[in-house]
Amino acid sequence: MAKGTSSHWVTGVSEISAEEIYIRGYAMSDLVGLVPFPGIAYLLIRGDLPTPGQARMMDVILSSILDYGLQKSGTVAARAVVSVNPVMTAGLGAGVLAAGEHALSPEDTGRFISETFAHWKASGKTMDQAADELVGELRAAKRRVPGFGHQVFRYVDPRSAKLKKLAQEQHVWGEANEWYEAVHRAFQKASDKPELVLNDVGMLASIMVQMGFTPSEMCGLAITSTLPGLIAHISEELQSGVRNRMVPDSHTEYETARRELGPALRKAGW
Template sequence: MTKGTPSHWVTGVSEITTQDIFIRGYAMSELVGAVPFSAITYLLIRGELPTPGQSRMMDVILSSILDYGLQKSGTLAARAVVSVNPSMTAGLSAAVLAAGQHALSPEDTGRFIATTFAAWKESGRSMDEAAAVLVQDLRAAMRRVPGFGHQVFRHVDPRAERLKSIAKAEGVWGEANEWYEAVHRAFQLASNKPDLVLNDVGMLAAIMVQMGFTPEEMCGLAILSTVPGLISHISEEMQSGIRNRLVPDSHVEYASPRRDLANDLVDAGWQ
């Protein structure tokens, strides 16, 4: 296409030429073997090479959700699908569709942190004061704070604490993280729940906000993190020889009583 000709697509992500493939302007032949997968992932999404600390944090992010086992709806969906359609692509697609607001994805938490963090920066209030006001408003509106709470852990989520310590060590801890922790403290105090934890998804989201990722990018990275585990589950299911996974009757409660069709048709006005 000659210069000045209107184009259908404009992208700064990649270019394929007769000489090489270029990723964000860097030759793929130079990147491969010189830069780890985590750093190339950061480069692709953020558009710039990461610092060594950012690259190591990316490696942690991509290793943080590797597998939830059969406790994750996406794993169940993938295994059920490949039991009738033995295809890796079908299984992965089913699992990806199971990531969302109530499972796996830190997107909503990231959006909450980014939005409230920006509002605090413009408010002129101290961090703790703004956090207390925010929590008061949220509780009045009966809204939950995403990223708080866990069905097992109390007081501390060890996974979140590990993420925090690594983020600090790698130089990617900052104001967005401090803000989210201030909101957590304010919520514990206002709800009189000192054992309410800031969970791993919340900590991941806060770290990714600090690193500059959008909420939508966080969702993609969380899915990417689960892919190795999904591949192993799908492969195991395909090799099991079991076909057409069903929910056993012992796990189902049928809630409708037996009904009389003939009488009910008459009552509904049928001739």
């Protein structure tokens, strides 16, 4: 049966032969020790060897979300799970599943940037004109712009400023970043909120769009970035000796009222 039919898996990611392991066609024995982990990660996901600047920016991306705080839902989920199933893989699975639209993942922001950037490129309009029109449409529809705003920072998010500086230094800054910043300026102007920042998740997403990553790949990279912190929390929980973590009554509010079963059964037709 020919390759490419429904009966075959087809992959260009890696190959294991009798004499060597190949990553995107390159011998692993050649890569290891010569190309750093972020560079090999880029190669695996994007399919091509990165430039030194792209590899450096991958290192920045993978270092930007490292802290996985105890207050985060994914950390709580991981620690609760290993308190009853004390193995690392169970905790990692729980923590990874907690990444999504409302926590950790830049996927939603990346999708917004990718789609609106492509629409602007096809429109023939100037960047600022298209950004003003887009913001007008979003505000009329009462839609939020992902990646804007922070509960503490005003005017400038220092994390975003650092990411932009590094991206420019490594020559991975481009039109996608400029477009997203134009949308940010247009939103500040239209909402009369000059203090509204472009936050670190937004900046990371715009850089990853510029580097060619898909929104779903961005989610995977964000999760990869958090794994060391998640491993540390799981290890700490495993060593604590605490079994079966439960939500304490001091953190629980009960809304149920006591009811009699007999009358309820008769009313339901039993």
